Amino acid sequence: MKPTGNTILITGGGTGIGRGLAEAFHKLGNKVIIAGRRKQVLYETTAANPGMASTVLNIEDPADIRKVAAQLAKDHPALNVVIHNAGIMRPENLLAQPETADAEAIVTTNLLGPIRLTAALLPQLQKQPHATIVTVTSGLAFVPLAITPTYCATKAAIHSWSQSLRYQLKSTNVEVVELAPPYVQTELMGSAQAADPRAMPLNDYINEVLEIIKTQPKATEILVERVKPLRSAEHSGTERYAAFFNQFNDAMNHPD
Template identity: 45%
Template sequence: MDITRSTVFVPGATSGIGLALALRLQARGSTVIVGGRRAALLDEIVAAHPGIDAVRVDTADPESIEAARREVLERHPALDAVVAMAGIMEPEDWTTDDFLATAERTVVTNLLGPIRLAAAFLPHLRTRTGSAFVTVSSGLAHVPLAVTPTYNATKAAVHRLSEGIRLQLEPAGVQVIEIVPPAVRTALMPGQEDSPIAMPLDAFADEVVELLSARPDAHEILVEGVKFLRFAETSGAYDATVARLNATDPHAA
């Protein structure tokens, strides 16, 4: 993925990591289209950042994804990268009787969302030389946080999905890149914006873009702060890392 000349659609880019990366990709030379559910926020982003385009999309709604696909490709036929950024993270308590709605909502957004985006955009991406489909997993794909079991599971599924579709898509000319964030100071969970353990948003976004620039053929984008989670099992530190993670700030990854 050449971030100096890509045309990139980023669903889930009205705030947090998605917006931070979208702005940096634009600054590096990419044409960027941000996507999100709230039209007012999209209008604000377009007004504040000349050159960025915006398309409304709800990745939990198949019809919205299809409408966004049509709109994005009509306005940007040179599209050659999609970053499946949209996601939610909500606490669940499986010792009670009311966790199911949260779990189902998490699966629809975090797992079905990227799958549906892939189904919508891959037919086009396969026609573009040097195209890329970018997934976003989490350090929690590799070490579980007790309060978010379904979030952990969906991100583990995104990781393995990324590994599997890469085997199919790279020979077809589509690069699959997995971004693996640690906890970042965003509003993903209550209190996370102020967590001293979470990585500052600007530092995370800067490091990701530097890695994308330095390694345009990368499979995984791993900032230093996520490696203790990503490699906990293979390093023999899994049990200690699980204990450390769950004994400290609940937004530690």
């Protein structure tokens, strides 16, 4: 991915990692459009970053995705990058939750959202000299956090889907890059996460991601050092992976 000279759409760009990426790419001189459900959050971010644009997008609504994609093609004909950052993460007690509303919402936002938005934007991306689709997965795509099973499953699915999409687009002008964050200080799971000392500071994460993009423009996976133990855990063999999985989940459930 080129670090400059882009017109970039970032979903979930008003908060957390999305906002961090939006501001970093904006400072590099890219044209950045942030998208999300909450108009006030988008306004606050664009007001703090003059020249940044925004659009309200309900990533759960297929009709709204198509409408926004069509409008983006008109308003930003040079759009050549989409970063699928929007996502929700909710704890689920599978023994005590007979309803599946949370699971369905997570699948709709985290999995169907990127699939639908890619389909809507692909004709526009293919018109550009060079384009990039960035899927945001997670270290939890490779070692799931058991208290958030559907979230982890959607990230594993997007990892798999990204590989297939990359293969299908290999003879086109559109590259596919996967960004897999570790545990980062955001409010994805509430305010406690933003202050959790076990989580990577957001600014540190954004800075390391940008350094990888600048120094490894052909990378298909963007992996900061702190996520690599999760990414490579399965390569250690079944028994070691099982032990790692249990230790990881025990530590996350019992931080003390």
